[in-house]
Structure formats: C-alpha cells, structure tokens
Amino acid sequence: MDGEKSLTFRRYEEGETPDDWDLEEKIFQQDTTYKCPTYIHRTPPCQGSCPAGEDIRGWLNIVRGIEKPPVDADGNEMDWKDYAFLRSTDANPFPAIMGRVCPAPCQDGCNRNEVEQNVGINAVEHFIGDHALETNLPLRSPGADTGKSIALIGGGIASLTAAYQLRRMGHAATIFEAHSKLGGMMRYGIPGYRTPRDVLDGEIQRVLDMGVEVKTGVKIGVDISLAKLEEDYDAVFVGIGAQSGTPIPIPGADKASNCITGVAFLEAFNDGRLQHGAQKVLVIGGGDTAMDVAAVARRLGHIEHSHEQDRPEFVVLGHTAHDVATVAKRDGADVKVIYRRPVDKMPATEMEVKHVREEGVEIHGSLVPVEVVLGDDGRARALKVAKADWSSGKMEMIEGSEHEIEADLIVAAIGQAGDLKGMEELDNGWGLVNANANYQWPDRENIFVAGDIIKPHLLTTAVGQASIAAKAIDQFLKGEKQGKPPKVNVHHFNLLEKLKETNQAPTEYAHAQTDGTDSAEWAVHNYEDRAANQIVPADELFLGHWEHDARFDRKSIEIGPEAVLGHFGERIEAPNDEEARKEADRCMSCGMCFECDNCVIYCPQDAVHRVKKSDRTTGRYVDTDYSKCIGCHICADVCPSGYIKMGLGE
Structure with a gap:
C-alpha cells in the first residue's frame, strides 16, 4: 500500500456551498x-x-x-x-x-x-x-420441460453456459463439438496447470448432469450443415470460439515452417502431442496467450539432438506427435517475449507477467517485428525487429534501430479468428460473427451467438454474453419481442x-x-x-x-x-x-x-x-x-x- 488515502468524512468542506444548492x-x-x-x-x-x-x-x-x-x-x-x-x-x-x-x-x-x-x-x-x-454440489435443477430444443455449436464455455441457462428455463439443449472433449479454450487454449483437468471436468460434468445432450467429433458445416440444424431445432446458438490464430503479417513469415501461432502451439501442448519445444523460442504479443506460450515453452524445454520430424512445428501442425519417453532428455529453453508497445501497456494480467518473469522469461517492449530472417534450410533463424518510440502517444519507428533476435521457433500470439468452414454465411469478413445487443445474429432471428467468435476476449465475457443470449433465445421461443437490454445488464x-x-x-x-x-x-x-x-x-x-x-x-x-x-x-x-x-x-x-x-x-x-x-x-x-x-x-x-x-x- 502506497500510504493511506484520505478518507471521506463528509460531503462538503466547512463553508462550502454547492453551486446547485438552492x-x-x-x-x-x-x-x-x-x-x-x-x-x-x-x-x-x-x-x-x-x-x-x-x-x-x-x-x-x-x-x-x-x-x-x-x-x-x-x-x-x-x-x-x-x-x-x-x-x-x-x-x-x-x-x-x-x-x-x-x-x-x-x-x-x-x-x-x-x-x-x-x-x-x-x-x-x-x-x-x-x-x-x-x-x-450440483447446480440448480432444470426447469419444467417446454418442448423446445436448441442446438449449440461448439463445446466451449459460451455453449456450456448457454446450455446451463437454457436447461434452467426448461429447454432441451444439444451441444455439437468437433473435438473429442468439451471445454474449448478452457481445455485447449489455457495450459492444464492453470485449468487443472479434474477441476475442468468436474465443472463441465455438473452442466451435463442437468440433462444436456452432447455430440462430440461432429463439426457443423462439414459433418452436418447449419441448415440441417435450423431444420431440426427451434433455435441455434453459435459458440465456436476463435481457435484459429492470426499469423505474423510480415515478409518471410509465410515461408518458414517454424513460424506458428500461439493458439496452435497451446492446443498441441494441451492435447499431449507437444512434449518438448525449441532451444530459442521467440513469442510475439503482450496478452495472456503470449504469457501462456512463454510459460509453457519454459516448462517444455528442448531436446538437443532430435529427429527432424520431432521439430515442434511439425507436431503443432499435426504432422506427428512426440514420444513421451523423450522428455527425460530435455534441457531448458531460452524464451523471449516481444511486444510493440511498452511493457507496462501489455494487456496481460499483472500476475501472469510476474510469474513468467520469475520463471526466467525475458520480456522486451517497444519492439516491432519487421521481417522473418530465413536460413539456408528455409526455416526461420531470426526475427528482424525495430525499436519504437511511443513518447508522442503514437508509434514512431526509430531510424537505424533494426536488429535481429535469433530464434529456432517463432510463435505469434497477436490475434484469433474462428473456423467458419461450411458456415461462411455467418462470416463478417474478419473470421468472426456479428451480433446485436441481445446476442442474436442480425441476419436471422433463430440464430444466436456469443463468446470469442464475436470478438476474442475473456472467458468471463463469454459467460456473460451466453447468459444474455439464453434469455434472448427464451424470449424468441415464447414469441416475445426482443427489447432493449437494461443499462446495467447483470x-x-x-x-x-x-x-x-x-x-x-x-x-x-x-x-x-x-x-x-x-x-x-x-x-x-x-x-x-x-x-x-x-x-x-x-x-x-x-x-x-x-x-x-x-x-x-x-x-x-x-x-x-x-x-x-x-x-x-x-x-x-x-x-x-x-x-x-x-x-x-x-x-x-x-x-x-x-x-x-x-x-x-x-x-x-x-x-x-x-x-x-x-x-x-x-x-x-x-x-x-x-x-x-x-x-x-x-x-x-x-x-x-x-x-x-x-x-x-x-
């Protein structure tokens, strides 16, 4: 505590008269x-x-x-x-x-x-x-059966929350998930040591125990069309998240196999496929995903002499998987994080930044990626960056400040989008889906949406949006008009x-x-x-x-x-x-x-x-x-x- 603050004793000082006090x-x-x-x-x-x-x-x-x-x-x-x-x-x-x-x-x-x-x-x-x-402890009991059913696309926190609220209202809910397990970013996007699997599975099971039906290994738009869901269900909820990472938009990045996204890196780790990383890992970004990538890279370390097919990028891209037995041979990794703004402007939580620094991760602010430098083998050997000056309030590149940072693996944690294959009609042009104030898709009254697929944000944001969407679905099913949400919608x-x-x-x-x-x-x-x-x-x-x-x-x-x-x-x-x-x-x-x-x-x-x-x-x-x-x-x-x-x- 930086010294005690002056506490309020009364509203006005002695002799003070507010201007509006008649x-x-x-x-x-x-x-x-x-x-x-x-x-x-x-x-x-x-x-x-x-x-x-x-x-x-x-x-x-x-x-x-x-x-x-x-x-x-x-x-x-x-x-x-x-x-x-x-x-x-x-x-x-x-x-x-x-x-x-x-x-x-x-x-x-x-x-x-x-x-x-x-x-x-x-x-x-x-x-x-x-x-x-x-x-x-169980959650509340489901409401009286209404005879209405809702299809929920995606098995992450948005769909699970919507299913929970809909069951409380008495509506039937069926979740369609492309992965073999539910959880979305809670399971595949956040390291398991932060969201322990027994905790995650326990909280998900409570929702399913309310009578939520689940169909895993089913990708809507590929295995089943969106139109078929609309035909079979009274309403459709889209909660597929944004599990496709944004690549680095600089020269050389698209040519190097060892330039990958943070979302793909974390999914490979959480799937159990990625057992060791690279010796020199460079993470681009300043959010919690970047901190998670850096923390995982430090924990995974690297194997000094590994086969080419065991390079982390091939595992992340799904071409192969690591043998668990090899982890006994791994050594530490040199991990650096760069962010284009000053470090104190990073959106990552203070606790996560503190933890990764304690764990040996270097964080450098005001560095802007310029080019991925390729080696003779076509892989990235370094990232060329330039220093930025933010003293004026906007980014100004410092002339002559370009330099290279060596890296065996470059991970971009700079943005996310959704996988809308087969549901392209929902795409707003940015790999995301639009929604109105009630989290209803503006182009069709029977489709609702919430979570990262609107705009990647916090898990708790997806929870709040899904609750509002569930209420809107209930109103739609009852034929009630979608009114303006209250000013404080909680x-x-x-x-x-x-x-x-x-x-x-x-x-x-x-x-x-x-x-x-x-x-x-x-x-x-x-x-x-x-x-x-x-x-x-x-x-x-x-x-x-x-x-x-x-x-x-x-x-x-x-x-x-x-x-x-x-x-x-x-x-x-x-x-x-x-x-x-x-x-x-x-x-x-x-x-x-x-x-x-x-x-x-x-x-x-x-x-x-x-x-x-x-x-x-x-x-x-x-x-x-x-x-x-x-x-x-x-x-x-x-x-x-x-x-x-x-x-x-x-």
Whole structure:
C-alpha cells in the first residue's frame, strides 16, 4: 500500500456551498428539509465491471455471514458455503475455473480501492468453487420441460453456459463439438496447470448432469450443415470460439515452417502431442496467450539432438506427435517475449507477467517485428525487429534501430479468428460473427451467438454474453419481442425472490384499501430498486467507516528459472474457510445494506429503526418512521454502503 488515502468524512468542506444548492428551495428551516431517507438498491461497481454479471456482493455477503442461507421445512439451515455456491453459479457455472484464471476486472472496479486495496474477489470465488467440487454440489435443477430444443455449436464455455441457462428455463439443449472433449479454450487454449483437468471436468460434468445432450467429433458445416440444424431445432446458438490464430503479417513469415501461432502451439501442448519445444523460442504479443506460450515453452524445454520430424512445428501442425519417453532428455529453453508497445501497456494480467518473469522469461517492449530472417534450410533463424518510440502517444519507428533476435521457433500470439468452414454465411469478413445487443445474429432471428467468435476476449465475457443470449433465445421461443437490454445488464439481487425464500412474501394486493398503505402487508415499503440503471460510485459511500485492512493474497508457489523445467503443477492455492470469510468481510456491500446500524445509532430523532427480527432479511433491515423524521440527512451521510438517499424526486 502506497500510504493511506484520505478518507471521506463528509460531503462538503466547512463553508462550502454547492453551486446547485438552492437553500430557499431545499431547506425549510435550519437542518430540516422536506426529504426523508429512501433505501435504494443499486449495482456495485465490482458487478458492473464483471463481464459475467455475477452477484459478487451477494455471495461475498453470504460468505461473511451477513446474508443468511434459507431454512428448510424441518428448520435446518443450508450450509453457507453451499448457499454461496448457488448464488455464485446463478450467473457463472464455473467458479473454480474463474477463481483461477479470470484476470478479475471486478477488482479494478472495486470501491475498496478508494480506501486501500480492492477485495480479493478472485480468491473467494476460488474457495467457493473448490468447496463445491470437493463436496460434489450440483447446480440448480432444470426447469419444467417446454418442448423446445436448441442446438449449440461448439463445446466451449459460451455453449456450456448457454446450455446451463437454457436447461434452467426448461429447454432441451444439444451441444455439437468437433473435438473429442468439451471445454474449448478452457481445455485447449489455457495450459492444464492453470485449468487443472479434474477441476475442468468436474465443472463441465455438473452442466451435463442437468440433462444436456452432447455430440462430440461432429463439426457443423462439414459433418452436418447449419441448415440441417435450423431444420431440426427451434433455435441455434453459435459458440465456436476463435481457435484459429492470426499469423505474423510480415515478409518471410509465410515461408518458414517454424513460424506458428500461439493458439496452435497451446492446443498441441494441451492435447499431449507437444512434449518438448525449441532451444530459442521467440513469442510475439503482450496478452495472456503470449504469457501462456512463454510459460509453457519454459516448462517444455528442448531436446538437443532430435529427429527432424520431432521439430515442434511439425507436431503443432499435426504432422506427428512426440514420444513421451523423450522428455527425460530435455534441457531448458531460452524464451523471449516481444511486444510493440511498452511493457507496462501489455494487456496481460499483472500476475501472469510476474510469474513468467520469475520463471526466467525475458520480456522486451517497444519492439516491432519487421521481417522473418530465413536460413539456408528455409526455416526461420531470426526475427528482424525495430525499436519504437511511443513518447508522442503514437508509434514512431526509430531510424537505424533494426536488429535481429535469433530464434529456432517463432510463435505469434497477436490475434484469433474462428473456423467458419461450411458456415461462411455467418462470416463478417474478419473470421468472426456479428451480433446485436441481445446476442442474436442480425441476419436471422433463430440464430444466436456469443463468446470469442464475436470478438476474442475473456472467458468471463463469454459467460456473460451466453447468459444474455439464453434469455434472448427464451424470449424468441415464447414469441416475445426482443427489447432493449437494461443499462446495467447483470444478474441482480431480487428482494421479492429473497422474501419468498424466507417465507415473507407480500400478501395479495388489497384493491379496496385507500389509506394506511404505509403499513399494508401487500407492498414492500421504503425500498426502491435502481440496480438495472445505476452503479453506486465511491463518492456516495461514507468511506470514513472503513478501517485500513490489508487484502488477503493467495499463497503462490515460487518457481524460479532453475525449477521451471517440467513443472506442471498449480501455482496458486485457494484460501481456507477462515481466510475466505475474513477477506469477504472487507466487502463494502456497495448499494446494499449490510446491517452496520450507523443510521440507527446516529439518527437524532430516533426515526430510523430496525425492522422487527421476524420480518428482517437482506435488503429489509431498517425502516423509517416518517412522523419523526425531520430530513436532516445524517443517516444518508453515515451510510457506508451508499444504500440510503434522501428521497422525493431523485
């Protein structure tokens, strides 16, 4: 922590008057206004920053013990870890995988950054996911059968998520996958030591256990036409990912067999075909794929004297496969990464960059590939690069800076596209597929699309898009109009559902009642849900409530340059129960009451009071007696989560 930040104590400095504060209109007398507190549910920025739209605040509040699990008919309370898993998987059925590999944009958006450091959201999700696997927790049960069926092309995270959400709605789902196994980029694009196969298989099986049909070894567009799927199914979902790498667009690259793509390199490794690499590996790119290639190349090492057919490029291209027995002879590899922008501008996650450097990978920024230099045998022997100057904000080549970097294997991790053979009508000209805001293909109303085939991004992005697409498919099958998505299109906490869960649902509306509505049992009082339209910012929180509390960082196994060869174990460890609860307790519960009692304690009129215990639940902990309230706004000022706003017209 770089020194403590100044915490907010109150909204305005002494003597300061906001320009838009009309005192005569806003204040009747001294500290009394016509406004009274209203309890406003809004989306926290962590969730707003999560591409999957997970109810992060919700499952953190469950882990920390604020939101209580439901109780069954016999009075037995559900285990809090099981309940946290159910809340987490409402949006994302892969918490154990996401807790390991997601770069956590949610943590960048966390309001706790305004106090000291963000909440370790990924660590808690890792904990939730591993607990569910260890205890064989199932996902929610499928919905009532609707008689509708959907074909899902591709067996990666987008199709698996869409199938999960569709089964919850009661629709039949059949996945068609060209590979022999499901998983897509989780299996073939990310090294197995980052997405352990037992973890991946366990989380995929939970989805299949919901009644999802799978047909592997079937390539749509080749084995079965897209038109045939449209004929046999009520809707088609395209989630084939972008598993074709982009070659280096420079002279000589297309002539050298040892110039390959990062996607192909990783697939060969994850398939088990590639057992050793090259002595001098040069990786082009600055994203997580480039870091994965570099890390794998260091682990694989090279064989000093190998047959020509065992060269890594021939294995990657599928011409041959390595004999596992040869790995005993391998030595270390010299691995370098170059990126055309400065190193601090690389899109790769900070943790991945840190890890590969610790493992002996050299990273060089501001180097632009110019030409692949060929040897007498027609293979690449070096990459000619030039230095770039970015001081002006744009790339300017430095004259006379060209030089060669020797390499036995050049791997380009600079972009991806989809394999649309046989489905060329979907191609937007870039090897990708267009989609509207509801992830429906604009040219045909029965085809939907999500994931990397729209634009390569994060696994969690594919999860979020697939959830929205599944909802759109459901609307299409029901003949409902595809409306404009909400401004904050995520999986929101629903107070009415929570009240039903705790057997406190409002009674049926009494149409005859004309007065006394403030105490009527058919309405939820003093609560407004703005979560679909508003994200609560840090400046509306009372940050002075929070003490400085250092973030929990997961234990990471240190792997130095000497130990990396042949090391294929996991690097990070999940937190235990105590560590997870302690870290979750750092959550500021932005946009939702977490029962701190500040408003009750500081109200000078005793107008704010706790709801009686039998009626309490998340989102309904305090209430206001408006006959006592003078509108002094103290309760809103001391609310740490920004849950209270002074009402009427705002």
